[in-house]
Amino acid sequence: MGDTTGADHAHMATRHRASRASALAIAVVAAFATTGACSLERPARGPTAGTTDVLPSWADTPTRQAIVDFVARVTTEGSPDFVPPGERLATFDNDGTLWVEHPVYTEVVFAIDRVAQLAAAHPAWRTTPPFADILAGHPERALAGGKQGILEIIMATHAGMTPDQFERDVDRWLATARHPRWDRPYTDLVYQPMLELLTYLRRHGFDVYIVSGGETDFMRAWTRRAYDVAPAHVIGTTAVLRFELQGGVPVLIREPKLLHVDDGPGKPEAIERIIGARPILAFGNSDGDLEMLQWTAGGRGARFMGLVHHTDAAREYAYDRDTEVGRLDQALDAAAAADWTVVDMKRDWATIFAFERPRER
Amino acid sequence: MGDTTGADHAHMATRHRASRASALAIAVVAAFATTGACSLERPARGPTAGTTDVLPSWADTPTRQAIVDFVARVTTEGSPDFVPPGERLATFDNDGTLWVEHPVYTEVVFAIDRVAQLAAAHPAWRTTPPFADILAGHPERALAGGKQGILEIIMATHAGMTPDQFERDVDRWLATARHPRWDRPYTDLVYQPMLELLTYLRRHGFDVYIVSGGETDFMRAWTRRAYDVAPAHVIGTTAVLRFELQGGVPVLIREPKLLHVDDGPGKPEAIERIIGARPILAFGNSDGDLEMLQWTAGGRGARFMGLVHHTDAAREYAYDRDTEVGRLDQALDAAAAADWTVVDMKRDWATIFAFERPRER
Numbered sequence: 001m002g003d004t005t006g007a008d009h010a011h012m013a014t015r016h017r018a019s020r021a022s023a024l025a026i027a028v029v030a031a032f033a034t035t036g037a038c039s040l041e042r043p044a045r046g047p048t049a050g051t052t053d054v055l056p057s058w059a060d061t062p063t064r065q066a067i068v069d070f071v072a073r074v075t076t077e078g079s080p081d082f083v084p085p086g087e088r089l090a091t092f093d094n095d096g097t098l099w100v101e102h103p104v105y106t107e108v109v110f111a112i113d114r115v116a117q118l119a120a121a122h123p124a125w126r127t128t129p130p131f132a133d134i135l136a137g138h139p140e141r142a143l144a145g146g147k148q149g150i151l152e153i154i155m156a157t158h159a160g161m162t163p164d165q166f167e168r169d170v171d172r173w174l175a176t177a178r179h180p181r182w183d184r185p186y187t188d189l190v191y192q193p194m195l196e197l198l199t200y201l202r203r204h205g206f207d208v209y210i211v212s213g214g215e216t217d218f219m220r221a222w223t224r225r226a227y228d229v230a231p232a233h234v235i236g237t238t239a240v241l242r243f244e245l246q247g248g249v250p251v252l253i254r255e256p257k258l259l260h261v262d263d264g265p266g267k268p269e270a271i272e273r274i275i276g277a278r279p280i281l282a283f284g285n286s287d288g289d290l291e292m293l294q295w296t297a298g299g300r301g302a303r304f305m306g307l308v309h310h311t312d313a314a315r316e317y318a319y320d321r322d323t324e325v326g327r328l329d330q331a332l333d334a335a336a337a338a339d340w341t342v343v344d345m346k347r348d349w350a351t352i353f354a355f356e357r358p359r360e361r
Numbered sequence: 362m363g364d365t366t367g368a369d370h371a372h373m374a375t376r377h378r379a380s381r382a383s384a385l386a387i388a389v390v391a392a393f394a395t396t397g398a399c400s401l402e403r404p405a406r407g408p409t410a411g412t413t414d415v416l417p418s419w420a421d422t423p424t425r426q427a428i429v430d431f432v433a434r435v436t437t438e439g440s441p442d443f444v445p446p447g448e449r450l451a452t453f454d455n456d457g458t459l460w461v462e463h464p465v466y467t468e469v470v471f472a473i474d475r476v477a478q479l480a481a482a483h484p485a486w487r488t489t490p491p492f493a494d495i496l497a498g499h500p501e502r503a504l505a506g507g508k509q510g511i512l513e514i515i516m517a518t519h520a521g522m523t524p525d526q527f528e529r530d531v532d533r534w535l536a537t538a539r540h541p542r543w544d545r546p547y548t549d550l551v552y553q554p555m556l557e558l559l560t561y562l563r564r565h566g567f568d569v570y571i572v573s574g575g576e577t578d579f580m581r582a583w584t585r586r587a588y589d590v591a592p593a594h595v596i597g598t599t600a601v602l603r604f605e606l607q608g609g610v611p612v613l614i615r616e617p618k619l620l621h622v623d624d625g626p627g628k629p630e631a632i633e634r635i636i637g638a639r640p641i642l643a644f645g646n647s648d649g650d651l652e653m654l655q656w657t658a659g660g661r662g663a664r665f666m667g668l669v670h671h672t673d674a675a676r677e678y679a680y681d682r683d684t685e686v687g688r689l690d691q692a693l694d695a696a697a698a699a700d701w702t703v704v705d706m707k708r709d710w711a712t713i714f715a716f717e718r719p720r721e722r
Contacts (some may be wrong), residue, residue, distance in 0.1 A: 086591070112450050151452065161635055163637075189547075212667055216634070216637070218638075220637050230447070230637075231636065231637025231638055232635070232636045232638065233638055234637065238634055240630075241630040241633055242626070242630070243626035243629050243630055243633055243656070244626075245655070249659060250623070250629065250652070250655045250656045250658075251659075252629060252630060252633050252656075259620075259634070260620075264462060265603070265605075266602035266609065268613060269602040269603070269604055269613060270605050272602055273577070273599055273602055274593070275592065275593045275621070276524075276577070276578075276591075276592025276593055276595065277592055290556040291604055294611045295604070295611045297611075298611040298612075299568050301417055324564050344695075357692070
């Protein structure tokens, strides 16, 4: 029983650290928060449009029609644009495309929480930026350096364990962490219209991959549950793994070193390296997706390039060219020039989150 | 028509270079050739055993029984060893496990042919080892340095083009190249018993991947045709890819730089990184497969670890501890210690190649 008491004590200490960490996370979120109304009122024409069988959370606009038309063209035998099932590859960005990324990427909130949790084992962090800033209660300073500092925090806090152990840590965190705006688990903040699109594509013989700047194992912890996407269909930023025998038992250890940054040109590179085929449909929401969309557009035959444009400050967020998180600038220009499909969230999505709707079953 | 003549001339020049290159390849093969009889006589008990419906090219020995028993255990609902279909992952090495690797890896023969083909565009090669040795007609010297020199040749001759262009080059080479012992295309030299095993596993709900030290794009050029394995199921040594826009057209260029060496510990590392699940069955034939087999063995539940032991100098080759190509030494000891399944090619395979058998249909 002494062990149990010890465990309880350790558990309480962890809880204490965790609650401190959550406060820090909220501080980050506050620091990054966009201004604007946060009421959950719906746009005027959503509800009437979201009632058909196909893609019911999409409003009845040209955007939904463009998706349905494309799928019909590539799946109808005899159509000049017909694509055999084995070649119907679709790739989706994750943050900001399939789930909420504002005011700060979910994985960054997780990493900041972990800095506080792991600080006792890393005394040097107290005096080393960017960790010192987080531990001093100023995570916004740690993140001000942009992607490099964020990657440093992620690598340091996501290393030294097996992928399995790491995924369990992510699971545990997701079970208690809440997005401050909605006070809901982050996995509630997946976009219902995009879930329907993933299902719709799979039903039409598409092979659906996630291709995201997020870390592969961070996503694998929950993408099967949230999106019905298996681990082998998750391509992300990856850490180096190191194989070793620990007392005769083979283990793989996550090293604090990046093997691949799955952002910008890294996306088509990883798609080719891992899948070995070119998507016929791709969806993103930021400049980090531009090269994936260009690569998709560059193939022969019918193609669909989509961008989620965050235009709805009332129900979600409104941002594009002027944000550090999910900036959509060059890709928005490219979409206009090449006539790619831009989803206007406010106009095209009748429902954004499943929890908005009355339960139907 | 002037163009056509120019093209013909270029074509003849290519043919000339190609025939010179083939002579070089044969020299390598000769240099590496193992001694021993080359007659194609069959072992005594093969033919009578290879007549059942399940795995017909396998002799009726405990090895075939072990495979069939394992598959029955993991696929029978209610069995304590039952594994749901989505978790039936099988990984296979390629060289020496699925096709012939002696006297020299096929990809090395291809690379040596390419050194001669590409030499005009790389004048420095005439004086730079290991290329100079190949161009001077001594490929065996170029290969004497072991894996590092081989990788250098492969990287230099497999870079600067798109994966598609490279795969077309591989296709063209395979169409005319012949293994000197059998005077047949290399893709004829896949092992019939292993083809049957791949099919047998897929029919029982297994997801079959190739996990090989060979270069991913080299394999992807022909693995669908030869093994019915799609590009996304081929994991190999990979070159860095670089995305760029060429006159507005997005391309991916193979760089002369390795991203991942898929050998030894690199195999379980890539399996976890790309598939994100642990195999329940793995097959290899050399020490380069040891860590993949250990990783497979280290999982919970029923497991199958297999090694192809090349014991048949009459029908194929006989080698294990004393070869530079496909050395089987530590992995053979590990198999004995842990009771993994060792396929004795001479005893366990009634037929090795499809072309040995009279046509049945």
